[in-house]
Amino acid sequence: MNPEQIIAALKKLVDDGKVLTDPADLDAYGKDWTKQYAPRPLAILLPKTTEQVQAIVKFANENQVALVPSGGRTGLSAGAVAANGEVVVAFDNMNQILDFNASDRTVRCQAGVVTEQLQSFAEDNGLFYPVDFASAGSSQLGGNLSTNAGGIKVIRYGMSRDWVAGLKVVTGKGDILELNLDLEKNNTGYDLRHLFIGAEGTLGFITEATMKLTRQPTNLTVMVLGLADLTNTMDVLQTFLKNIDLTAYEFFSHQAMQHVLAHGQVQAPFAAEAPYYALLEFEAVSDQVMEDAMALFEQCVENGWVLDGVISQSETQANNLWQLRERISESIAPRTPYKNDISVVVSRVPEFLTEIDQVVTEHYPDFEIIWFGHIGDGNLHLNILKPEDMAKEEFFDKCQQVNKWVFDIVQRHRGSVSAEHGVGLVKKDYLQYTRSPVEIEYLRGIKRVFDPNGIMNPGKIFDIGG
């Protein structure tokens, strides 16, 4: 079939007007937030039902057409990029909340439900969907699950994976499977649910998900602490974890905070300057918890770990303190940052960060390094700002060299080249720094079981051929 014939055939598989081929649509739906790949899809499909998705997959198998799943396209690893004439299957028209069970505290969603839509729905029903991150306003559930999205509350609530009661999927072979039937306990062979979560659309399409909800948190209280030294991030974390269930433990460097303050609208939390800051959040369910937290804080000050600190006395104050952390990305965006999302086990964070810092500073002393991240999970976001007088091309060339140093250090510390953003195209060449070549062969074997013709998101995570 030639491209025109394919498009004509696809029009029979979805509702009228749900095959888009306008250049503007091809451009918009062919890329995600990574931007560095030029979008070039053949067409965009907007199915309404799982059965339409199934028909698309069957057609794709018969005609060897490559399919790219598309959610909110907020990914940072190019998992949803269509740059090679693929057909994009977007879930914008499958954005309904289908069912809510108050007793089971579960909500059945189509894959195109936006994260914030689910969060609001939970809140309206007196419950809480705890997975949260910067792109919640446009990211879709199907994409969140396909990348096992993490975010700012992982230390308490886990990753997206941990909130999935059941999935409906269409495999790369075109079979509809209902995985786990929304059960809390179900030990009947391999859990395929966990295989599709984080598969970045390479095994098939997630078309529906039943998500678990939980009770709303009570009186969330935020502390921001100025730390004397990097290793004190760990000391403070250990001290608080012994007595308090933290809902977040974030970290950012002095440089990061300077950019946020210069960006405006946010004030410094206290007068003292510190090389690093920690942001802690917990439920102050009783006066006792508040007293415990203050006692731990004082202990940290006495030990010399904490130079100064502030604690929120209201929800507004708590939200304001969160801005210190949440506005980092936007405040450095104008500086064309190189970004990397990496992790190690928590105890290795200080050494790991210091090694990366040293190698970059030694070779490129004019590079400004901005550190922040979910340090309570061992997850660091490394950002390097382009020197004002350096051409973009030169900067990104040098960053390719930085990548190698960073991933060598990741591998030496048995870390992950992608903590929460997935592999997509961006990290594909570095997958073997975290997964052994032998293990990657098993990933390929699994791919062949679900997608023997290799039509599902080809070239993402790994190449089929090796």
Place this chain on the structure above:
Amino acid sequence: MNPEQIIAALKKLVDDGKVLTDPADLDAYGKDWTKQYAPRPLAILLPKTTEQVQAIVKFANENQVALVPSGGRTGLSAGAVAANGEVVVAFDNMNQILDFNASDRTVRCQAGVVTEQLQSFAEDNGLFYPVDFASAGSSQLGGNLSTNAGGIKVIRYGMSRDWVAGLKVVTGKGDILELNLDLEKNNTGYDLRHLFIGAEGTLGFITEATMKLTRQPTNLTVMVLGLADLTNTMDVLQTFLKNIDLTAYEFFSHQAMQHVLAHGQVQAPFAAEAPYYALLEFEAVSDQVMEDAMALFEQCVENGWVLDGVISQSETQANNLWQLRERISESIAPRTPYKNDISVVVSRVPEFLTEIDQVVTEHYPDFEIIWFGHIGDGNLHLNILKPEDMAKEEFFDKCQQVNKWVFDIVQRHRGSVSAEHGVGLVKKDYLQYTRSPVEIEYLRGIKRVFDPNGIMNPGKIFDIGG
């Protein structure tokens, strides 16, 4: 190779004296707690290292020898039974705790570490391993993970799956893989860790696991409530969940309690009789929580859901109340019970239980039904006692008929034929009541990727041929 040659060859792969062929050993290592299969292994191997396990697997592939993994053999689905001349690979000699990281709160264990050993180790280090169940004194970690064991704290702490930071495995092809590198966040392709958990040894051997620990619970407090009606189990659960993080929500019928009381050593919790009882456990971290719990209790009484209740005032009282639930199995053991472990979503429990109750009672009015289980997770343990005057054979024949009714009802309610005990041999013929035939084909496909020669625990969960 003939059996003698196989045994001679195996002796070269493990330490001296670690190949057992004594009839008593063959009998002991060839069965689990199910008992109904006659053990008939060829030999028992006791490897010391992952490399020895790898050598065994490579030999088995070259000579088409079937291997059966063996832990504490406390399983109830015959997953560890060797009844067809298989070679049993037991982990009794791989029972070391290899490493403990207080900062990461992780402990690296060999597969043969006993559950209670891990629990005690955590406690000695001021931490808590929360997965707990009746066989904790002899079950081994490798077996727990291969069956994704649940137990009495799932409502708060989840299943075994949720406590695994990393695994070392030997695949059925003989490759050693290190899965997830103990990381909290690692989104680099399919999570093979979750594939091995619950695979019942059909994909390979788990030889090491890094387990997460958490803080010790504070002032665990137990309530036992007498419920007016079955549906009140749900009402009470919903009421408490709104305000209190329960660590357990168990249930048992009046009949179950009668057997425990008749068995001796335990007293009735209160004078009033009720058709059903609920046992709630929570952390009374402050007086406020206790007051909240009492207020919720009174609300349940006012609504007519709860007839009477008692709350523990000390650890000893809490432990005594737990006896009412924990002694059920042993108190009915002399009555040759038919046992089934099934689940549905929580909201369907009352209807589901009633339907099973009705069909059994209608056909076999002389069968005594004992219900108990982890009702907060939708997990019920159905036990039926043999009438005193009925021959065992007749009873078990009739129970085969009961199986069909029960699993038909399970299927109609989209439930699981094995909530937490796994499939093994016992539930194999009923797998398609929870997993569709199409889905089971994918399970077979995955099996072929990891174990192409079908040497790993053959015949468990499903047959390779279909």
